Amino acid sequence: xxxxxxxxxxxxxxxxxxxxxxxxxVRLMSSYKKYAEHKSLEKIRNIGIxxxxxxxxxxxxxxxxxxxxxxxxxxxxxxxxNVGAVMDSMELERQRGITIQSAATYTIWKDHNINIIDTxxxxxxxxxxxxxxxxxxxxxxxxxxxxxxQSQTLTVNRQMKRYNVPCLAFINKLDRxxxxxxxxxxxxxxxMNHNAAFIQLPIGLESECQGLIDLxxxxxxxxxxxxGEIIREEEIPKTMxxxxxDRRQELIEQVSNVDETLGELFLNESTITVDxxxxxxxxxxxxxxxxxxxxxxxxxxxxxxxxxxAVLDYLPHPGEITNYALKETGSEQxxxxxxxxxxxxxxxxxxxxxxxxxxxxxxxxxxxxQGMLQxxxxxxxxxxxxxxxxxRLVRLHSNQMEDVDTVYAGDIxxxxxxxxxxxxxxxxxxxxxxxxxxxxVPDPVISMxxxxxxxxxxxxxxxxxxxxxxxxxxxxxFWDPDNKESIVSGMGELHLEIYAQRxxxxxxxxxxxxxxxxxxxxxxxxxxxFDYLHKKQSGGAGQFGRVIxxxxxxxxxxxxxxxxxxxxxxxxxxxxxxPGIEKGFRIMCEKGLLTGHRIAGIKMRLxxxxxxxxxxxxxxxxLAAQGAVRQVFENGSWQVLEPIMAVEIxxxxxxxxxxxxxVSKRKGVITGSENSEGWVTIYAEVPLNEMFxxxxxxxxxxxxxxxxxxxxxxxxxxxxxxxxxxxxxYQESSLQxxxxxxxxx
Numbered sequence: 001x002x003x004x005x006x007x008x009x010x011x012x013x014x015x016x017x018x019x020x021x022x023x024x025x026v027r028l029m030s031s032y033k034k035y036a037e038h039k040s041l042e043k044i045r046n047i048g049i050x051x052x053x054x055x056x057x058x059x060x061x062x063x064x065x066x067x068x069x070x071x072x073x074x075x076x077x078x079x080x081x082n083v084g085a086v087m088d089s090m091e092l093e094r095q096r097g098i099t100i101q102s103a104a105t106y107t108i109w110k111d112h113n114i115n116i117i118d119t120x121x122x123x124x125x126x127x128x129x130x131x132x133x134x135x136x137x138x139x140x141x142x143x144x145x146x147x148x149x150q151s152q153t154l155t156v157n158r159q160m161k162r163y164n165v166p167c168l169a170f171i172n173k174l175d176r177x178x179x180x181x182x183x184x185x186x187x188x189x190x191x192m193n194h195n196a197a198f199i200q201l202p203i204g205l206e207s208e209c210q211g212l213i214d215l216x217x218x219x220x221x222x223x224x225x226x227x228g229e230i231i232r233e234e235e236i237p238k239t240m241x242x243x244x245x246d247r248r249q250e251l252i253e254q255v256s257n258v259d260e261t262l263g264e265l266f267l268n269e270s271t272i273t274v275d276x277x278x279x280x281x282x283x284x285x286x287x288x289x290x291x292x293x294x295x296x297x298x299x300x301x302x303x304x305x306x307x308x309x310a311v312l313d314y315l316p317h318p319g320e321i322t323n324y325a326l327k328e329t330g331s332e333q334x335x336x337x338x339x340x341x342x343x344x345x346x347x348x349x350x351x352x353x354x355x356x357x358x359x360x361x362x363x364x365x366x367x368x369x370q371g372m373l374q375x376x377x378x379x380x381x382x383x384x385x386x387x388x389x390x391x392r393l394v395r396l397h398s399n400q401m402e403d404v405d406t407v408y409a410g411d412i413x414x415x416x417x418x419x420x421x422x423x424x425x426x427x428x429x430x431x432x433x434x435x436x437x438x439x440x441v442p443d444p445v446i447s448m449x450x451x452x453x454x455x456x457x458x459x460x461x462x463x464x465x466x467x468x469x470x471x472x473x474x475x476x477x478f479w480d481p482d483n484k485e486s487i488v489s490g491m492g493e494l495h496l497e498i499y500a501q502r503x504x505x506x507x508x509x510x511x512x513x514x515x516x517x518x519x520x521x522x523x524x525x526x527x528x529x530f531d532y533l534h535k536k537q538s539g540g541a542g543q544f545g546r547v548i549x550x551x552x553x554x555x556x557x558x559x560x561x562x563x564x565x566x567x568x569x570x571x572x573x574x575x576x577x578x579p580g581i582e583k584g585f586r587i588m589c590e591k592g593l594l595t596g597h598r599i600a601g602i603k604m605r606l607x608x609x610x611x612x613x614x615x616x617x618x619x620x621x622x623l624a625a626q627g628a629v630r631q632v633f634e635n636g637s638w639q640v641l642e643p644i645m646a647v648e649i650x651x652x653x654x655x656x657x658x659x660x661x662x663v664s665k666r667k668g669v670i671t672g673s674e675n676s677e678g679w680v681t682i683y684a685e686v687p688l689n690e691m692f693x694x695x696x697x698x699x700x701x702x703x704x705x706x707x708x709x710x711x712x713x714x715x716x717x718x719x720x721x722x723x724x725x726x727x728x729x730y731q732e733s734s735l736q737x738x739x740x741x742x743x744x745x
Contacts, residue, residue, distance in 0.1 A: 041319040041342055044410045045311055046115045046367075048132045050160070051142035052152040053709065056172040060142060060298040060307075061105075061116060067229065067304055068107040068114075104365065104396040104412060109308045115412045127441060127474045127491075133159050135353045135367035135412065138315030139167040140307070145179035145205075145295075149187040150648060155711055157192050166285050168292050168310055169194075174202050174209045175297040181205075183676065185293055196291040197254040198247050199281065200306065203237065212295055212303055213240060215248045216277050221306060228301030255280045258289040278313055285314045318410030323369050325349060325425070325434040336434060342408040344372035348379065348428040351436045352420050355471050362470075364418040365396070369436065371428065372408045379426045382435050388426075392416050422473055441473045442712065443560065444489035446688065448496050449514030450477075451486060457509040464507040468499055475499060489519065492710075493692075518689045520726065521641040521715055522592035523559060523601035527552035528636035533610075534624035544612035545624035547573070547581060549605050551632045559601030559641060559715050562589050566606050573609040573621070580618030581606060584625030593633045595640055595726040596734075600715070604629075640726055642718040643688045648681060649698065651706035656680045658701050666690035667719070685713060689722070 117132040188196045201213040211222035224230040256266040262280035284290035296303015323338045348371035394401040407413045425435040452461040476489040536543040564582045589599040668686030698706040
């Protein structure tokens with residue numbers, strides 16, 4: 001009884017006399033643990049908070065945890081108390097004021113268990129958003145009331161669409177100078193193609209922001225108390241009645257367009273109740289045909305509790321989302337619908353979506369999609385067929401852990417000591433040969449050389465690199481034998497810089513990063529035929545394989561892919577040797593002859609060939625395929641592709657000409673611009689090779705006021721002079737390596 005009283009008092013913003021903050025936290029945590037374990041499916045929400053950089057995601061999460069009684073006091077992301085937000089648990093995150101790793105927590109609101117993942121906004125950490133959205137049922141898309149729909153907002157929107165995640169939009173930072181939620185709504189409709197409408201209106205903006213109007217219930221909501229914890233409902237102010245009526249009509253019309261039930265009521269001019277509107281918004285939100293738009297300011301503690309209510313009202317519980325597993329049946333993959341009930345009647349199916357190596361060993365984040373899992377159970381990795389015994393089950397609250405005995409379908413949890421890869425599926429029955437669809441991992445766009453400053457740190461360097469490459473699939477490490485140096489690849493300069501700093505802080509291994517290298521690609525310009533015979537006889541069994549076919553370029557939208565198709569008829573090339581031909585082709589695509597970069601955007605069509613009854617083998621055909629690609633190297637026309645970045649630059653109006661001039665100088669193409677209240681946003685496409693050092697140039701030419709973000713857009717042919725320079729540099733380095741090799745010999 002005391003625990004519930006503490007909870008209730010805390011949710012109302014009052015502390016019980018005589019209870020210290022530390023004691024209160026201990027009681028809260030223990031009560032939460034008991035309270036959260038045995039929820040019915042309808043009482044669970046798995047949500048993510050996603051947005052562009054600096055839209056206020058982490059601040060919003062901090063407020064949600066405070067109002068739900070999960071934490072006893074709030075801290076700011078860039079606060080003066082040097083404590084930092086709860087969800088930014090890494091020291092680097094607190095220093096820089098940015099989120100680097102997605103953090104998981106769970107909380108209780110109105111008897112509902114809400115699992116929350118706070119994700120990073122920087123495009124460099126986009127895989128963190130990918131894997132969070134893969135396992136979540138709904139999301140809150142946070143938009144800044146001044147910045148609006150920005151480049152990373154569009155990326156997050158695409159990711160939500162990829163995984164079919166329903167979302168609410170929350171326009172944050174109404175207290176900022178220049179806040180304009182109406183403009184943001186128009187951007188959502190025009191740039192993101194959302195059928196969106198306000199379900200709340202702000203009462204005043206900037207310093208006059210007093211509260212908000214709920215258009216569904218037609219009430220004005222004010223937030224009183226030191227932390228906005230006391231909610232006061234009143235009638236809509238007279239000055240806003242007309243606007244509220246018009247916006248409510250707009251909301252009903254927008255939802256009626258995509259919901260038959262409400263549409264019929266609207267056309268028949270029937271009385272539309274609050275429940276009618278709520279149920280219609282929920283139905284449309286689940287189908288992603290309508291996006292409700294809420295407003296508020298997390299920093300000034302306004303609009304958070306109504307947002308939590310909207311999460312319960314409009315976002316789905318795990319039982320409302322259809323999740324599939326794939327079962328191999330011969331050459332086809334069959335989709336199997338997973339059962340999300342929590343009675344444990346069905347076999348356990350879970351997806352490992354994130355790995356993290358901490359002081360207690362490897363921590364693996366899981367989402368349970370079917371069945372239940374108990375401490376002491378055995379589970380099987382469907383990829384590696386390894387059996388693992390569950391010694392410890394935990395739920396996460398940022399970097400704190402709470403032990404639990406059982407998890408059910410719909411829960412997000414973590415396990416220790418599981419040897420697996422991100423995206424592996426686990427089951428509790430060894431014969432259950434199914435797998436969940438894996439997580440989309442974008443290719444790295446930038447590479448740098450890396451080496452420890454002190455040779456004595458090599459062991460720590462190896463440990464750190466091994467850990468980071470396992471944790472983050474977009475962070476790659478390899479040895480370049482031509483240049484005799486270690487190379488790391490990632491999603492941007494910031495991405496690699498963060499890992500370099502983490503090596504120094506967490507492994508006491510300072511490193512030196514070399515000049516960034518761009519991941520160029522090589523591709524064919526026109527189709528080229530091949531006919532190659534590999535024949536070798538040296539006593540005993542020989543090698544024989546002949547391949548005939550054509551290698552052709554793929555269309556521009558597929559120029560990062562490598563495809564292979566077996567179009568042989570008859571038995572000239574036995575089917576058991578075809579995998580060897582494909583393997584040889586893909587090995588050769590790892591390194592082109594023009595510049596040494598990977599080959600992409602080509603398709604090998606195997607049309608015919610020949611084999612020998614004794615001397616042919618899969619390896620012989622693999623070597624034949626490699627010879628065929630070398631033949632095409634010599635006879636075909638090749639070109640170099642470079643990554644093009646979509647760049648968004650924001651600066652004061654007076655610097656527009658300067659910024660445009662800088663973009664043109666860097667061989668960029670301006671695709672559009674927007675002017676709003678003294679600021680200009682310029683959209684451009686610029687080769688990544690030209691973007692190094694741009695941050696300093698932009699700041700110096702805009703008096704420190706300019707900002708830019710960029711993300712990978714596509715690969716495109718580079719200019720002839722760039723290609724010539726790359727070819728020349730590659731030939732020179734190859735010649736130097738040959739000379740060094742001769743000296744050694």
